[in-house]
Amino acid sequence: MTELLDQLRTAVGDAHVLTEPADVAAYVVDWTGTHQGRALAVVRPGSTAEVAAVVRACAESRTPVVPQGGNTGLVGGGVPDASGTAVVLSLGRMRSVREVDPVAGTITVDAGVVLADVQAAAERAGRLFPMSLGSEGSCTIGGNLATNAGGTAVLRYGMTRELVLGLEVVLPDGRVWDGLRGLRKDNTGYDLTQLFVGSEGTLGVITGAVLRLFPATPRHATAWVAVPSVAAAVSLLGTAQQHGGVHLSTFEIANRQAIELVLAHLPGAVDPLAAPSEWYVLVELAGSASDEGLDETLESLLGDAVEAGTATDAAIAGSPAQRDALWALREGISEVQKVEGATLKHDVTLPIADLADWTEAMGPRLQEVLPGVRPVTYGHVGDGNLHYNLNAPVGRDDDLRAAAGDLTTAIYDAVAAAQGSISAEHGLGRTKAAAAASYKSDVEVDLMRAVKQALDPAGLMNPGAVVPPA
């Protein structure tokens, strides 16, 4: 123990091995506050070589390692368990943008660079790094990669795994795999990059990445649309795809309950429409400087939608400030839910064709489990992804906590019955690892275990996350 701490201090410097409870506190509890763990130490290496030295020392003493980025995860994947036996390996000091190559369309970054800083570096080079999340001001790209993060740009640009070309990874034995290739095409064997993306630190520690950049889309046409139902929203999605084609970049949904919370708790939030609606859609078209017809396209698609009855009203942003205000309604939801009291989060995907029926059936089903429970539903219709969150009945937080297991089981069972996914974009972490395994086939769980065993035979990398103990 003392020997390991000495090795860690030698590896990264005394100042970067934290053991005092006050120093360690912020690293051992997750953003939701539901995972409170303990750690042997928090280590903050400043380079790939230092990460390798830390992992090697931990491997030699058979000490579990929990890699951590911005600690904004929602499933307890980045914080240690309560045993106090693990070292938290924080990548937060590795913040260099190593290279931007606008012609190749690549940016090479340290794992600890904050997502918003990656976006800004791309913009300075006249390019777009499209990933966009509520937590983009504090989450790190390494965490985004480790969890295969989603966000509001998935509809057009895909998940994180579609935005990465190469990785640098410290393996469980402390060796460094240099896969930092910025090549768009490299068909020379198994795709190790994609194996590490989404593995949540259970196969190694991502220390650097080459990411894809895209043509900038300086032009936007944005509308906040009242829609009568989820079915109408899905139908509107088809209309938007037909009119918008490649320009359709955003298609987000939120229910009235979610927007009421935003209007109540987010300073400055204003309802852009005169009458309340059961559901809303945020739709955006994005294009290059030469795409001058986006506003007309948006107006024509909304005209068709109103005529078809899939939209009842809409507010179109007339300025960048108005666009920001519409986006704030959508992006404020996650934060304001916390203010409102106890919440229970679910991040699910349904086949888009089943989205409406599923949502329709789920509401009454949950009222049976806990009368008065308030679904705060929002998400990414274009991806079939709902953040199907629940707020407690007004003033009855304890009832929600008591019914949490039953509510989650009801939701997951319905997701599984519809061939959906119980984690669309948040990963499994410690919260969902066992549940996910229980809904998967034995064959699939065996495959995951075989991969874990092959790359981390000692089982020291983020134990308990993703692959549940046998």
Added chain:
Amino acid sequence: MTELLDQLRTAVGDAHVLTEPADVAAYVVDWTGTHQGRALAVVRPGSTAEVAAVVRACAESRTPVVPQGGNTGLVGGGVPDASGTAVVLSLGRMRSVREVDPVAGTITVDAGVVLADVQAAAERAGRLFPMSLGSEGSCTIGGNLATNAGGTAVLRYGMTRELVLGLEVVLPDGRVWDGLRGLRKDNTGYDLTQLFVGSEGTLGVITGAVLRLFPATPRHATAWVAVPSVAAAVSLLGTAQQHGGVHLSTFEIANRQAIELVLAHLPGAVDPLAAPSEWYVLVELAGSASDEGLDETLESLLGDAVEAGTATDAAIAGSPAQRDALWALREGISEVQKVEGATLKHDVTLPIADLADWTEAMGPRLQEVLPGVRPVTYGHVGDGNLHYNLNAPVGRDDDLRAAAGDLTTAIYDAVAAAQGSISAEHGLGRTKAAAAASYKSDVEVDLMRAVKQALDPAGLMNPGAVVPPA
């Protein structure tokens, strides 16, 4: 042996177990004619369950299995070695399009569906399956997936791995992994789908897939552009990206030698430009029905290019027939090379920034190795991918064959020195497995071996491909 053949006949029916030399012949030699193998039998299952029965029987008798799609591969990955101990498992009878879902944007297919049939099914549903290859009329989607095929649409839509959402795979022990999920987002563990894509049948047999569909792009603006050099082509790429933004869908290059072969050997081919040029670029913008300004955008980008000296002349397609004629110049290259005599193929990626210098240096270097050798160079500039093929000096095919090893080593060494890839889109197969391993780090080869060992411990799936014997 007889026992295995009996089991195979029971599994798939007598008519679909081929052992007569005349029946087997077409399955044991590759498209290039350089890999002539032998097989215990060729088995043609008609369903996933039959594939599973075949693989199980082979596993029990420890018989190697070589999966085969359309047998259009260029690196000997789909044909057996000369030992005659392997069973060729042809997916050619599994040709059903299982489902098309235009709203979700997915198509579910058997592995044996020909690529052109996937494209056609998407088009009938008003959607686009963008993958496009020279061999699209005979290659199968299973082969595309197994090799992570590229083609001319990668610039905008990505490699095959970016077009797939889920797979059905028969594992080396004959169990079936049903990962046929059409969900855009499913973050519930390791990405097994991406592990199988590009594994060339060495980890299992892909029997079905859910693929992504995209908005149709009925509008095109297409030009054949004379450019003075590779450096000019790379510069023109930047101009095309700036003007074309998201609409830029094609940016292909070819040298004069390649086009001269097409003009000589492709019936009806006509040079669209008055004067010959050292290099040519095929550039295309594609858009939805509402994108009415593509022609103007193309003209303006070409105007800028001529002014900047990165283009010297251009022919713009004024009709679909003219567009087809321009595309035929590019797509005819591979076939006409065969007519011209002995060829030596290389499929390499370079960082785009190094493409010009690399090509400039490579020509003289190869003349030192074999004076008179004729580089027939073409490929996908936007991906940094050159098909750097060599035709023999006129009338001296034997000299090319004799110098093949030295020529390839010279090219691969130069690719490795520039941090490129020796297989951009053709995979490794048997031709390149050892070479790829020799240019990779020990860490990376170890990782590949660990994955192979984990999923195929008996080493029976397509042995010798991708991962060379230790």
